[in-house]
Amino acid sequence: xxxxxxxxxxxxxxxxxxxxxxxxxxxxxxxxxxxxxxxxxxxxxxxxxxxxxxxxxxxxxxxxxxxxxxxxxxxxxxxxxxxxxxxxxxxxxxxxxxxxxxxxxxxxxxxxxxxxxxxxxxxxxxxxxxxxxxxxxxxxxxxxxxxxxxxxxxxxxxxxxxxxxxxxxxxxxxxxxxxxxxxxxxxxxxxxxxxxxxxxxxxxxxxxxxxxxxxxxxxxxxxxxxxxxxxxxxxxxxxxxxxxxxxxxxxxxxxxxxxxxxx
Amino acid sequence: xxxxxxxxxxxxxxxxxxxxxxxxxxxxxxxxxxxxxxxxxxxxxxxxxxxxxxxxxxxxxxxxxxxxxxxxxxxxxxxxxxxxxxxxxxxxxxxxxxxxxxxxxxxxxxxxxxxxxxxxxxxxxxxxxxxxxxxxxxxxxxxxxxxxxxxxxxxxxxxxxxxxxxxxxxxxxxxxxxxxxxxxxxxxxxxxxxxxxxxxxxxxxxxxxxxxxxxxxxxxxxxxxxxxxxxxxxxxxxxxxxxxxxxxxxxxxxxxxx
Numbered sequence: 001x002x003x004x005x006x007x008x009x010x011x012x013x014x015x016x017x018x019x020x021x022x023x024x025x026x027x028x029x030x031x032x033x034x035x036x037x038x039x040x041x042x043x044x045x046x047x048x049x050x051x052x053x054x055x056x057x058x059x060x061x062x063x064x065x066x067x068x069x070x071x072x073x074x075x076x077x078x079x080x081x082x083x084x085x086x087x088x089x090x091x092x093x094x095x096x097x098x099x100x101x102x103x104x105x106x107x108x109x110x111x112x113x114x115x116x117x118x119x120x121x122x123x124x125x126x127x128x129x130x131x132x133x134x135x136x137x138x139x140x141x142x143x144x145x146x147x148x149x150x151x152x153x154x155x156x157x158x159x160x161x162x163x164x165x166x167x168x169x170x171x172x173x174x175x176x177x178x179x180x181x182x183x184x185x186x187x188x189x190x191x192x193x194x195x196x197x198x199x200x201x202x203x204x205x206x207x208x209x210x211x212x213x214x215x216x217x218x219x220x221x222x223x224x225x226x227x228x229x230x231x232x233x234x235x236x237x238x239x240x241x242x243x244x245x246x247x248x249x250x251x252x253x254x255x256x257x258x259x260x261x262x263x
Numbered sequence: 264x265x266x267x268x269x270x271x272x273x274x275x276x277x278x279x280x281x282x283x284x285x286x287x288x289x290x291x292x293x294x295x296x297x298x299x300x301x302x303x304x305x306x307x308x309x310x311x312x313x314x315x316x317x318x319x320x321x322x323x324x325x326x327x328x329x330x331x332x333x334x335x336x337x338x339x340x341x342x343x344x345x346x347x348x349x350x351x352x353x354x355x356x357x358x359x360x361x362x363x364x365x366x367x368x369x370x371x372x373x374x375x376x377x378x379x380x381x382x383x384x385x386x387x388x389x390x391x392x393x394x395x396x397x398x399x400x401x402x403x404x405x406x407x408x409x410x411x412x413x414x415x416x417x418x419x420x421x422x423x424x425x426x427x428x429x430x431x432x433x434x435x436x437x438x439x440x441x442x443x444x445x446x447x448x449x450x451x452x453x454x455x456x457x458x459x460x461x462x463x464x465x466x467x468x469x470x471x472x473x474x475x476x477x478x479x480x481x482x483x484x485x486x487x488x489x490x491x492x493x494x495x496x497x498x499x500x501x502x503x504x505x506x507x508x509x510x511x512x513x514x515x516x517x518x519x520x521x
Contacts, residue, residue, distance in 0.1 A: 135352040
């Protein structure tokens with residue numbers, strides 16, 4: 001069967017598999033907790049949080065710093081024509097807390113961590129390690145998937161905070177140099193323009209993006225077929241799918257927010 | 264404790280198809296408790312698939328499988344996990360967790376599924392490693408070991424939980440004759456020492472007759488013969504006879520080399 005319907009059907013099949021992956025992982029973890037055991041090994045969880053969070057700080061800071069800087073510079077030059085360059089701090093602050101922070105961090109983490117998760121789990125599938133874990137009755141979902149999804153779910157919002165601050169840093173630096181806005185005034189203007197609603201929206205999106213990236217990466221990794229080539233294809237597909245879904249969800253949440261709050 | 268049932272594993276009319284391809288077309292098999300059943304069959308005939316079905320890693324399209332009287336085919340994920348603790352699986356390519364040392368590979372099920380202390384776990388790991396003659400490899404990583412060594416570690420991991428049933432997937436394939444003989448003897452001594460039922464999937468006739476107390480032959484998706492090793496040797500069934508003798512002439516594989 002070809003045509004649009006077949007691709008819609010395939011997408012829906014993948015979607016339901018991803019949802020079941022989450023449900024089964026939760027069930028395996030809850031079953032462990034009910035039996036008075038930890039849902040997964042803490043050492044694996046901390047290893048993943050270290051990789052996902054701490055090791056990503058450098059990349060996220062660097063990219064966000066330059067995006068913040070470029071954004072301030074370009075919008076500043078345009079606004080300068082109307083003598084409105086004092087709007088730069090608010091513009092950067094709102095864009096990053098509500099939109100660019102979660103989005104850029106999501107894309108970076110999908111590329112960096114999502115790819116790593118998929119390749120790692122995919123290689124384990126190919127070498128029958130995942131099956132062996134399942135055959136021993138250890139529950140591969142709670143053992144392998146649980147700590148990874150939780151790590152990216154909890155750490156992505158933290159990285160978004162880093163992204164927001166470094167972007168503001170970049171913007172403040174260039175504003176000081178190019179538009180003569182002192183640091184103090186930049187900070188005051190940025191704080192004044194930010195709304196709690198923007199911060200909440202950004203935070204909710206960050207958690208959601210973390211969940212999406214973790215789920216897609218683990219799902220793609222566990223469904224690898226066909227050796228090394230399969231791992232490569234799944235890794236590419238994982239990054240592309242995660243980024244696409246993150247952007248799609250971002251657009252959707254913006255539409256919902258605008259519809260709800262009219263801003 | 265209840266006395267263990269007389270039948271360890273029973274398969275009734277089990278069928279399995281991957282997409283369009285039918286792998287098993289009605290397998291019926293009874294594995295008595297404490298026996299060592301060798302399942303013979305050509306490469307790709309679905310022998311390993313049988314083991315995966317018993318573990319509940321695959322679901323049959325039709326038919327029923329029981330382990331100790333419990334229906335594997337009707338179990339959910341959580342019940343399957345609990346059942347699998349009583350079964351040890353030894354993989355053809357060992358399937359050791361490459362990121363963990365030999366000690367941690369063996370300790371993994373004990374740490375995750377029991378409440379044993381670290382000392383008890385270390386003791387058990389050492390005991391099983393000694394049993395397979397690999398006590399020196401304790402702190403090595405799987406990548407540092409040869410194929411035969413990895414297989415023996417895989418065997419030690421398979422029996423670490425003192426399972427009631429041990430499944431061996433091609434335990435001697437690709438190994439030199441001496442290591443093969445060592446593994447064959449291990450299979451026999453393990454089944455006797457820990458009192459476990461064994462199902463061994465192989466197409467190596469020498470080791471098959473050495474370890475088997477029962478034999479079954481899988482051909483074209485069905486069990487075509489199930490009997491004692493002696494009866495197998497004397498079998499007049501053309502497929503069984505050809506397979507055991509390793510003849511090129513016969514019903515298996517129409518195309519003979521010219």
